[in-house]
Amino acid sequence: MKFTRALTLVVAMVATPLMAASNNVVDNGDQLKQKLSDTLGVEVQSLNQSPVPGLYEAITNRGVLYVSKDGSKLFHGNLYDLDNGMKNLTEAALAGPRMEAIKPFEQNMLVYKAKDEKHVVTVFTDITCGYCRKLHNQMAEYNDLGITVRYLAFPRQGVPSKNAVDMEAVWCSADPLKAMTDAKAGKQVSGAKCDAKIAQQYQLGQSLGVNGTPAIILEDGTMIPGYQPPEQLLQVLDSVQ
Structure with a gap:
Protein backbone atom coordinates (compact mmCIF):
# COMPACT_ATOMS: atom_id res chain seq x y z
CA MET A 1 0.00 0.00 0.00
CA GLU A 91 -23.15 10.73 6.64
CA ALA A 92 -26.00 12.20 4.59
CA ALA A 93 -23.88 12.04 1.45
CA LEU A 94 -23.11 8.36 2.07
CA ALA A 95 -26.57 7.11 2.96
CA GLY A 96 -27.98 6.59 -0.54
CA PRO A 97 -24.87 4.99 -2.03
CA ARG A 98 -24.62 2.71 1.01
CA MET A 99 -28.06 1.24 0.27
CA GLU A 100 -27.16 0.80 -3.40
CA ALA A 101 -24.06 -1.15 -2.39
CA ILE A 102 -26.14 -3.46 -0.18
CA LYS A 103 -28.78 -4.30 -2.80
CA PRO A 104 -26.75 -6.96 -4.68
CA PHE A 105 -26.41 -8.92 -1.43
CA GLU A 106 -30.12 -9.16 -0.62
CA GLN A 107 -30.26 -12.78 -1.76
CA ASN A 108 -27.46 -13.64 0.67
CA MET A 109 -29.19 -12.19 3.72
CA LEU A 110 -30.70 -14.21 6.55
CA VAL A 111 -34.04 -12.50 7.11
CA TYR A 112 -36.13 -12.54 10.30
CA LYS A 113 -39.30 -10.98 8.97
CA ALA A 114 -41.83 -9.12 11.10
CA LYS A 115 -45.41 -10.24 10.61
CA ASP A 116 -46.65 -6.64 10.62
CA GLU A 117 -43.62 -5.09 8.95
CA LYS A 118 -43.08 -1.36 9.51
CA HIS A 119 -39.33 -1.10 9.18
CA VAL A 120 -36.43 -3.09 7.73
CA VAL A 121 -32.89 -2.92 9.08
CA THR A 122 -29.76 -4.63 7.82
CA VAL A 123 -27.38 -5.84 10.51
CA PHE A 124 -23.77 -6.88 10.00
CA THR A 125 -23.39 -9.62 12.59
CA ASP A 126 -20.95 -12.11 14.07
CA ILE A 127 -21.89 -15.33 15.86
CA THR A 128 -19.42 -14.87 18.75
CA CYS A 129 -20.08 -11.19 19.54
CA GLY A 130 -21.80 -10.69 22.90
CA TYR A 131 -24.01 -7.81 21.80
CA CYS A 132 -24.87 -9.65 18.57
CA ARG A 133 -26.14 -12.48 20.75
CA LYS A 134 -28.06 -10.04 22.91
CA LEU A 135 -29.73 -8.55 19.84
CA HIS A 136 -30.55 -11.99 18.48
CA ASN A 137 -32.04 -13.13 21.79
CA GLN A 138 -34.51 -10.26 21.46
CA MET A 139 -35.43 -11.02 17.87
CA ALA A 140 -39.06 -11.72 18.76
CA GLU A 141 -39.31 -8.28 20.37
CA TYR A 142 -37.93 -6.54 17.29
CA ASN A 143 -40.32 -8.50 15.09
CA ASP A 144 -43.29 -7.80 17.38
CA LEU A 145 -42.57 -4.08 17.00
CA GLY A 146 -42.73 -4.45 13.22
CA ILE A 147 -38.97 -4.45 12.63
CA THR A 148 -37.66 -6.94 10.09
CA VAL A 149 -34.00 -7.81 10.69
CA ARG A 150 -31.77 -8.82 7.77
CA TYR A 151 -28.37 -10.30 8.61
CA LEU A 152 -25.16 -9.99 6.66
CA ALA A 153 -21.99 -11.76 7.82
CA PHE A 154 -19.10 -9.88 9.35
CA PRO A 155 -16.73 -12.42 10.94
CA ARG A 156 -14.67 -10.33 13.33
CA GLN A 157 -11.62 -12.56 12.97
CA GLY A 158 -11.55 -11.75 9.27
CA VAL A 159 -11.43 -14.01 6.23
CA PRO A 160 -10.04 -16.63 6.17
CA SER A 161 -10.57 -17.70 9.80
CA LYS A 162 -12.37 -20.36 11.82
CA ASN A 163 -14.93 -17.69 12.59
CA ALA A 164 -15.64 -17.26 8.88
CA VAL A 165 -15.87 -21.04 8.36
CA ASP A 166 -18.38 -21.33 11.21
CA MET A 167 -20.46 -18.52 9.76
CA GLU A 168 -20.42 -20.22 6.37
CA ALA A 169 -21.79 -23.34 8.07
CA VAL A 170 -24.68 -21.24 9.40
CA TRP A 171 -25.46 -19.69 6.02
CA CYS A 172 -25.23 -23.06 4.26
CA SER A 173 -27.32 -24.99 6.78
CA ALA A 174 -30.58 -26.59 5.69
CA ASP A 175 -32.29 -24.19 8.11
CA PRO A 176 -30.05 -21.11 8.32
CA LEU A 177 -32.34 -19.16 10.67
CA LYS A 178 -32.32 -21.97 13.24
CA ALA A 179 -28.60 -22.50 12.69
CA MET A 180 -27.99 -18.83 13.48
CA THR A 181 -29.96 -19.15 16.71
CA ASP A 182 -28.00 -22.26 17.64
CA ALA A 183 -24.65 -20.66 16.83
CA LYS A 184 -25.43 -17.56 18.86
CA ALA A 185 -26.39 -19.81 21.76
CA GLY A 186 -22.89 -21.26 21.63
CA LYS A 187 -23.86 -24.51 19.94
CA GLN A 188 -21.71 -26.06 17.24
CA VAL A 189 -23.27 -25.98 13.77
CA SER A 190 -22.40 -28.87 11.48
CA GLY A 191 -20.03 -27.87 8.73
CA ALA A 192 -21.54 -27.17 5.34
CA LYS A 193 -20.33 -25.58 2.12
CA CYS A 194 -22.20 -23.44 -0.39
CA ASP A 195 -21.88 -20.16 -2.28
CA ALA A 196 -22.65 -18.08 0.81
CA LYS A 197 -20.28 -15.25 -0.18
CA ILE A 198 -19.09 -14.77 3.40
CA ALA A 199 -15.86 -13.14 2.22
CA GLN A 200 -17.76 -10.77 -0.04
CA GLN A 201 -20.17 -9.86 2.76
CA TYR A 202 -17.22 -9.15 5.03
CA GLN A 203 -15.56 -7.00 2.37
CA LEU A 204 -18.83 -5.13 1.83
CA GLY A 205 -19.00 -4.34 5.52
CA GLN A 206 -15.46 -3.01 5.48
CA SER A 207 -16.24 -0.80 2.48
CA LEU A 208 -19.29 0.62 4.29
CA GLY A 209 -17.35 1.54 7.40
CA VAL A 210 -18.18 -1.44 9.61
CA ASN A 211 -15.43 -2.01 12.15
CA GLY A 212 -17.40 -3.81 14.83
CA THR A 213 -20.58 -5.79 15.35
CA PRO A 214 -23.46 -5.42 15.42
CA ALA A 215 -23.60 -2.60 12.89
CA ILE A 216 -27.14 -1.55 11.98
CA ILE A 217 -28.00 0.02 8.62
CA LEU A 218 -31.30 1.89 8.70
CA GLU A 219 -33.72 2.20 5.80
CA ASP A 220 -32.28 5.56 4.73
CA GLY A 221 -28.73 4.21 4.68
CA THR A 222 -27.69 5.68 8.02
CA MET A 223 -25.42 3.38 10.00
CA ILE A 224 -25.66 2.94 13.77
CA PRO A 225 -22.65 1.16 15.27
CA GLY A 226 -23.52 -1.09 18.18
CA TYR A 227 -26.50 -2.71 19.84
CA GLN A 228 -29.82 -0.90 20.08
CA PRO A 229 -32.65 -2.18 22.35
CA PRO A 230 -35.90 -2.92 20.49
CA GLU A 231 -37.91 0.07 21.73
CA GLN A 232 -35.00 2.46 21.25
CA LEU A 233 -34.37 1.22 17.72
CA LEU A 234 -38.06 1.70 16.90
CA GLN A 235 -37.88 5.30 18.11
CA VAL A 236 -34.88 5.94 15.88
CA LEU A 237 -36.57 4.33 12.88
CA ASP A 238 -39.78 6.30 13.41
CA SER A 239 -37.79 9.54 13.66
CA VAL A 240 -36.08 9.11 10.27
CA GLN A 241 -39.23 8.44 8.30
Missing part, protein backbone atom coordinates in the same frame (compact mmCIF):
# COMPACT_ATOMS: atom_id res chain seq x y z
CA LYS A 2 1.11 3.57 -0.66
CA PHE A 3 -0.20 4.97 2.61
CA THR A 4 2.19 6.75 4.88
CA ARG A 5 1.81 5.74 8.49
CA ALA A 6 -0.26 8.81 9.28
CA LEU A 7 -2.45 8.56 6.22
CA THR A 8 -3.13 4.89 6.90
CA LEU A 9 -5.00 5.96 10.02
CA VAL A 10 -6.74 8.78 8.20
CA VAL A 11 -8.10 6.69 5.37
CA ALA A 12 -8.80 3.44 7.19
CA MET A 13 -10.94 4.96 9.94
CA VAL A 14 -13.83 5.81 7.63
CA ALA A 15 -15.12 3.57 4.86
CA THR A 16 -17.73 4.26 2.26
CA PRO A 17 -19.85 2.80 -0.51
CA LEU A 18 -18.47 2.40 -3.98
CA MET A 19 -20.58 5.04 -5.68
CA ALA A 20 -22.08 8.51 -5.26
CA ALA A 21 -24.19 10.83 -7.37
CA SER A 22 -23.74 14.54 -7.95
CA ASN A 23 -24.20 17.07 -10.72
CA ASN A 24 -21.32 19.24 -9.52
CA VAL A 25 -18.47 19.33 -12.00
CA VAL A 26 -14.83 19.46 -10.92
CA ASP A 27 -12.70 21.14 -13.57
CA ASN A 28 -9.42 19.43 -12.70
CA GLY A 29 -11.07 16.25 -11.49
CA ASP A 30 -8.94 13.76 -13.42
CA GLN A 31 -5.71 15.25 -12.13
CA LEU A 32 -6.93 15.30 -8.53
CA LYS A 33 -8.19 11.71 -8.75
CA GLN A 34 -4.84 10.60 -10.11
CA LYS A 35 -2.94 12.46 -7.41
CA LEU A 36 -5.02 10.89 -4.63
CA SER A 37 -4.61 7.48 -6.22
CA ASP A 38 -0.86 7.84 -6.65
CA THR A 39 -0.28 9.33 -3.21
CA LEU A 40 -2.64 7.23 -1.09
CA GLY A 41 -3.23 4.11 -3.15
CA VAL A 42 -7.02 4.61 -3.12
CA GLU A 43 -9.50 4.32 -5.95
CA VAL A 44 -11.51 7.52 -6.30
CA GLN A 45 -15.05 6.71 -7.34
CA SER A 46 -16.31 10.29 -7.49
CA LEU A 47 -15.06 13.80 -6.93
CA ASN A 48 -17.58 16.58 -6.38
CA GLN A 49 -18.03 19.98 -4.83
CA SER A 50 -18.35 19.68 -1.05
CA PRO A 51 -20.70 21.80 1.09
CA VAL A 52 -17.63 23.86 2.06
CA PRO A 53 -16.39 26.37 -0.54
CA GLY A 54 -12.88 25.57 -1.63
CA LEU A 55 -13.04 21.86 -0.81
CA TYR A 56 -13.89 18.91 -3.03
CA GLU A 57 -15.43 15.73 -1.64
CA ALA A 58 -13.65 12.59 -2.81
CA ILE A 59 -15.49 9.33 -2.31
CA THR A 60 -13.11 6.40 -2.57
CA ASN A 61 -13.09 2.66 -2.06
CA ARG A 62 -11.45 3.24 1.31
CA GLY A 63 -12.89 6.43 2.65
CA VAL A 64 -14.32 9.92 2.28
CA LEU A 65 -11.69 12.60 1.89
CA TYR A 66 -11.87 16.34 1.37
CA VAL A 67 -9.20 17.90 -0.82
CA SER A 68 -8.42 21.52 -1.72
CA LYS A 69 -9.03 22.62 -5.30
CA ASP A 70 -5.33 22.77 -6.05
CA GLY A 71 -4.79 19.31 -4.58
CA SER A 72 -2.24 20.51 -2.02
CA LYS A 73 -4.27 20.01 1.18
CA LEU A 74 -6.18 17.01 2.50
CA PHE A 75 -8.87 16.96 5.18
CA HIS A 76 -10.49 13.94 6.82
CA GLY A 77 -13.51 13.98 9.11
CA ASN A 78 -17.24 14.57 9.30
CA LEU A 79 -18.79 17.84 8.18
CA TYR A 80 -21.69 19.16 10.28
CA ASP A 81 -24.26 21.83 9.47
CA LEU A 82 -24.43 24.14 12.50
CA ASP A 83 -27.52 25.88 11.12
CA ASN A 84 -29.42 22.62 10.63
CA GLY A 85 -29.34 20.89 13.99
CA MET A 86 -25.75 19.66 13.62
CA LYS A 87 -26.73 17.51 10.66
CA ASN A 88 -23.88 15.22 9.65
CA LEU A 89 -23.40 16.18 6.00
CA THR A 90 -20.82 13.46 5.40
Whole structure:
Protein backbone atom coordinates (compact mmCIF):
# COMPACT_ATOMS: atom_id res chain seq x y z
CA MET A 1 0.00 0.00 0.00
CA LYS A 2 1.11 3.57 -0.66
CA PHE A 3 -0.20 4.97 2.61
CA THR A 4 2.19 6.75 4.88
CA ARG A 5 1.81 5.74 8.49
CA ALA A 6 -0.26 8.81 9.28
CA LEU A 7 -2.45 8.56 6.22
CA THR A 8 -3.13 4.89 6.90
CA LEU A 9 -5.00 5.96 10.02
CA VAL A 10 -6.74 8.78 8.20
CA VAL A 11 -8.10 6.69 5.37
CA ALA A 12 -8.80 3.44 7.19
CA MET A 13 -10.94 4.96 9.94
CA VAL A 14 -13.83 5.81 7.63
CA ALA A 15 -15.12 3.57 4.86
CA THR A 16 -17.73 4.26 2.26
CA PRO A 17 -19.85 2.80 -0.51
CA LEU A 18 -18.47 2.40 -3.98
CA MET A 19 -20.58 5.04 -5.68
CA ALA A 20 -22.08 8.51 -5.26
CA ALA A 21 -24.19 10.83 -7.37
CA SER A 22 -23.74 14.54 -7.95
CA ASN A 23 -24.20 17.07 -10.72
CA ASN A 24 -21.32 19.24 -9.52
CA VAL A 25 -18.47 19.33 -12.00
CA VAL A 26 -14.83 19.46 -10.92
CA ASP A 27 -12.70 21.14 -13.57
CA ASN A 28 -9.42 19.43 -12.70
CA GLY A 29 -11.07 16.25 -11.49
CA ASP A 30 -8.94 13.76 -13.42
CA GLN A 31 -5.71 15.25 -12.13
CA LEU A 32 -6.93 15.30 -8.53
CA LYS A 33 -8.19 11.71 -8.75
CA GLN A 34 -4.84 10.60 -10.11
CA LYS A 35 -2.94 12.46 -7.41
CA LEU A 36 -5.02 10.89 -4.63
CA SER A 37 -4.61 7.48 -6.22
CA ASP A 38 -0.86 7.84 -6.65
CA THR A 39 -0.28 9.33 -3.21
CA LEU A 40 -2.64 7.23 -1.09
CA GLY A 41 -3.23 4.11 -3.15
CA VAL A 42 -7.02 4.61 -3.12
CA GLU A 43 -9.50 4.32 -5.95
CA VAL A 44 -11.51 7.52 -6.30
CA GLN A 45 -15.05 6.71 -7.34
CA SER A 46 -16.31 10.29 -7.49
CA LEU A 47 -15.06 13.80 -6.93
CA ASN A 48 -17.58 16.58 -6.38
CA GLN A 49 -18.03 19.98 -4.83
CA SER A 50 -18.35 19.68 -1.05
CA PRO A 51 -20.70 21.80 1.09
CA VAL A 52 -17.63 23.86 2.06
CA PRO A 53 -16.39 26.37 -0.54
CA GLY A 54 -12.88 25.57 -1.63
CA LEU A 55 -13.04 21.86 -0.81
CA TYR A 56 -13.89 18.91 -3.03
CA GLU A 57 -15.43 15.73 -1.64
CA ALA A 58 -13.65 12.59 -2.81
CA ILE A 59 -15.49 9.33 -2.31
CA THR A 60 -13.11 6.40 -2.57
CA ASN A 61 -13.09 2.66 -2.06
CA ARG A 62 -11.45 3.24 1.31
CA GLY A 63 -12.89 6.43 2.65
CA VAL A 64 -14.32 9.92 2.28
CA LEU A 65 -11.69 12.60 1.89
CA TYR A 66 -11.87 16.34 1.37
CA VAL A 67 -9.20 17.90 -0.82
CA SER A 68 -8.42 21.52 -1.72
CA LYS A 69 -9.03 22.62 -5.30
CA ASP A 70 -5.33 22.77 -6.05
CA GLY A 71 -4.79 19.31 -4.58
CA SER A 72 -2.24 20.51 -2.02
CA LYS A 73 -4.27 20.01 1.18
CA LEU A 74 -6.18 17.01 2.50
CA PHE A 75 -8.87 16.96 5.18
CA HIS A 76 -10.49 13.94 6.82
CA GLY A 77 -13.51 13.98 9.11
CA ASN A 78 -17.24 14.57 9.30
CA LEU A 79 -18.79 17.84 8.18
CA TYR A 80 -21.69 19.16 10.28
CA ASP A 81 -24.26 21.83 9.47
CA LEU A 82 -24.43 24.14 12.50
CA ASP A 83 -27.52 25.88 11.12
CA ASN A 84 -29.42 22.62 10.63
CA GLY A 85 -29.34 20.89 13.99
CA MET A 86 -25.75 19.66 13.62
CA LYS A 87 -26.73 17.51 10.66
CA ASN A 88 -23.88 15.22 9.65
CA LEU A 89 -23.40 16.18 6.00
CA THR A 90 -20.82 13.46 5.40
CA GLU A 91 -23.15 10.73 6.64
CA ALA A 92 -26.00 12.20 4.59
CA ALA A 93 -23.88 12.04 1.45
CA LEU A 94 -23.11 8.36 2.07
CA ALA A 95 -26.57 7.11 2.96
CA GLY A 96 -27.98 6.59 -0.54
CA PRO A 97 -24.87 4.99 -2.03
CA ARG A 98 -24.62 2.71 1.01
CA MET A 99 -28.06 1.24 0.27
CA GLU A 100 -27.16 0.80 -3.40
CA ALA A 101 -24.06 -1.15 -2.39
CA ILE A 102 -26.14 -3.46 -0.18
CA LYS A 103 -28.78 -4.30 -2.80
CA PRO A 104 -26.75 -6.96 -4.68
CA PHE A 105 -26.41 -8.92 -1.43
CA GLU A 106 -30.12 -9.16 -0.62
CA GLN A 107 -30.26 -12.78 -1.76
CA ASN A 108 -27.46 -13.64 0.67
CA MET A 109 -29.19 -12.19 3.72
CA LEU A 110 -30.70 -14.21 6.55
CA VAL A 111 -34.04 -12.50 7.11
CA TYR A 112 -36.13 -12.54 10.30
CA LYS A 113 -39.30 -10.98 8.97
CA ALA A 114 -41.83 -9.12 11.10
CA LYS A 115 -45.41 -10.24 10.61
CA ASP A 116 -46.65 -6.64 10.62
CA GLU A 117 -43.62 -5.09 8.95
CA LYS A 118 -43.08 -1.36 9.51
CA HIS A 119 -39.33 -1.10 9.18
CA VAL A 120 -36.43 -3.09 7.73
CA VAL A 121 -32.89 -2.92 9.08
CA THR A 122 -29.76 -4.63 7.82
CA VAL A 123 -27.38 -5.84 10.51
CA PHE A 124 -23.77 -6.88 10.00
CA THR A 125 -23.39 -9.62 12.59
CA ASP A 126 -20.95 -12.11 14.07
CA ILE A 127 -21.89 -15.33 15.86
CA THR A 128 -19.42 -14.87 18.75
CA CYS A 129 -20.08 -11.19 19.54
CA GLY A 130 -21.80 -10.69 22.90
CA TYR A 131 -24.01 -7.81 21.80
CA CYS A 132 -24.87 -9.65 18.57
CA ARG A 133 -26.14 -12.48 20.75
CA LYS A 134 -28.06 -10.04 22.91
CA LEU A 135 -29.73 -8.55 19.84
CA HIS A 136 -30.55 -11.99 18.48
CA ASN A 137 -32.04 -13.13 21.79
CA GLN A 138 -34.51 -10.26 21.46
CA MET A 139 -35.43 -11.02 17.87
CA ALA A 140 -39.06 -11.72 18.76
CA GLU A 141 -39.31 -8.28 20.37
CA TYR A 142 -37.93 -6.54 17.29
CA ASN A 143 -40.32 -8.50 15.09
CA ASP A 144 -43.29 -7.80 17.38
CA LEU A 145 -42.57 -4.08 17.00
CA GLY A 146 -42.73 -4.45 13.22
CA ILE A 147 -38.97 -4.45 12.63
CA THR A 148 -37.66 -6.94 10.09
CA VAL A 149 -34.00 -7.81 10.69
CA ARG A 150 -31.77 -8.82 7.77
CA TYR A 151 -28.37 -10.30 8.61
CA LEU A 152 -25.16 -9.99 6.66
CA ALA A 153 -21.99 -11.76 7.82
CA PHE A 154 -19.10 -9.88 9.35
CA PRO A 155 -16.73 -12.42 10.94
CA ARG A 156 -14.67 -10.33 13.33
CA GLN A 157 -11.62 -12.56 12.97
CA GLY A 158 -11.55 -11.75 9.27
CA VAL A 159 -11.43 -14.01 6.23
CA PRO A 160 -10.04 -16.63 6.17
CA SER A 161 -10.57 -17.70 9.80
CA LYS A 162 -12.37 -20.36 11.82
CA ASN A 163 -14.93 -17.69 12.59
CA ALA A 164 -15.64 -17.26 8.88
CA VAL A 165 -15.87 -21.04 8.36
CA ASP A 166 -18.38 -21.33 11.21
CA MET A 167 -20.46 -18.52 9.76
CA GLU A 168 -20.42 -20.22 6.37
CA ALA A 169 -21.79 -23.34 8.07
CA VAL A 170 -24.68 -21.24 9.40
CA TRP A 171 -25.46 -19.69 6.02
CA CYS A 172 -25.23 -23.06 4.26
CA SER A 173 -27.32 -24.99 6.78
CA ALA A 174 -30.58 -26.59 5.69
CA ASP A 175 -32.29 -24.19 8.11
CA PRO A 176 -30.05 -21.11 8.32
CA LEU A 177 -32.34 -19.16 10.67
CA LYS A 178 -32.32 -21.97 13.24
CA ALA A 179 -28.60 -22.50 12.69
CA MET A 180 -27.99 -18.83 13.48
CA THR A 181 -29.96 -19.15 16.71
CA ASP A 182 -28.00 -22.26 17.64
CA ALA A 183 -24.65 -20.66 16.83
CA LYS A 184 -25.43 -17.56 18.86
CA ALA A 185 -26.39 -19.81 21.76
CA GLY A 186 -22.89 -21.26 21.63
CA LYS A 187 -23.86 -24.51 19.94
CA GLN A 188 -21.71 -26.06 17.24
CA VAL A 189 -23.27 -25.98 13.77
CA SER A 190 -22.40 -28.87 11.48
CA GLY A 191 -20.03 -27.87 8.73
CA ALA A 192 -21.54 -27.17 5.34
CA LYS A 193 -20.33 -25.58 2.12
CA CYS A 194 -22.20 -23.44 -0.39
CA ASP A 195 -21.88 -20.16 -2.28
CA ALA A 196 -22.65 -18.08 0.81
CA LYS A 197 -20.28 -15.25 -0.18
CA ILE A 198 -19.09 -14.77 3.40
CA ALA A 199 -15.86 -13.14 2.22
CA GLN A 200 -17.76 -10.77 -0.04
CA GLN A 201 -20.17 -9.86 2.76
CA TYR A 202 -17.22 -9.15 5.03
CA GLN A 203 -15.56 -7.00 2.37
CA LEU A 204 -18.83 -5.13 1.83
CA GLY A 205 -19.00 -4.34 5.52
CA GLN A 206 -15.46 -3.01 5.48
CA SER A 207 -16.24 -0.80 2.48
CA LEU A 208 -19.29 0.62 4.29
CA GLY A 209 -17.35 1.54 7.40
CA VAL A 210 -18.18 -1.44 9.61
CA ASN A 211 -15.43 -2.01 12.15
CA GLY A 212 -17.40 -3.81 14.83
CA THR A 213 -20.58 -5.79 15.35
CA PRO A 214 -23.46 -5.42 15.42
CA ALA A 215 -23.60 -2.60 12.89
CA ILE A 216 -27.14 -1.55 11.98
CA ILE A 217 -28.00 0.02 8.62
CA LEU A 218 -31.30 1.89 8.70
CA GLU A 219 -33.72 2.20 5.80
CA ASP A 220 -32.28 5.56 4.73
CA GLY A 221 -28.73 4.21 4.68
CA THR A 222 -27.69 5.68 8.02
CA MET A 223 -25.42 3.38 10.00
CA ILE A 224 -25.66 2.94 13.77
CA PRO A 225 -22.65 1.16 15.27
CA GLY A 226 -23.52 -1.09 18.18
CA TYR A 227 -26.50 -2.71 19.84
CA GLN A 228 -29.82 -0.90 20.08
CA PRO A 229 -32.65 -2.18 22.35
CA PRO A 230 -35.90 -2.92 20.49
CA GLU A 231 -37.91 0.07 21.73
CA GLN A 232 -35.00 2.46 21.25
CA LEU A 233 -34.37 1.22 17.72
CA LEU A 234 -38.06 1.70 16.90
CA GLN A 235 -37.88 5.30 18.11
CA VAL A 236 -34.88 5.94 15.88
CA LEU A 237 -36.57 4.33 12.88
CA ASP A 238 -39.78 6.30 13.41
CA SER A 239 -37.79 9.54 13.66
CA VAL A 240 -36.08 9.11 10.27
CA GLN A 241 -39.23 8.44 8.30
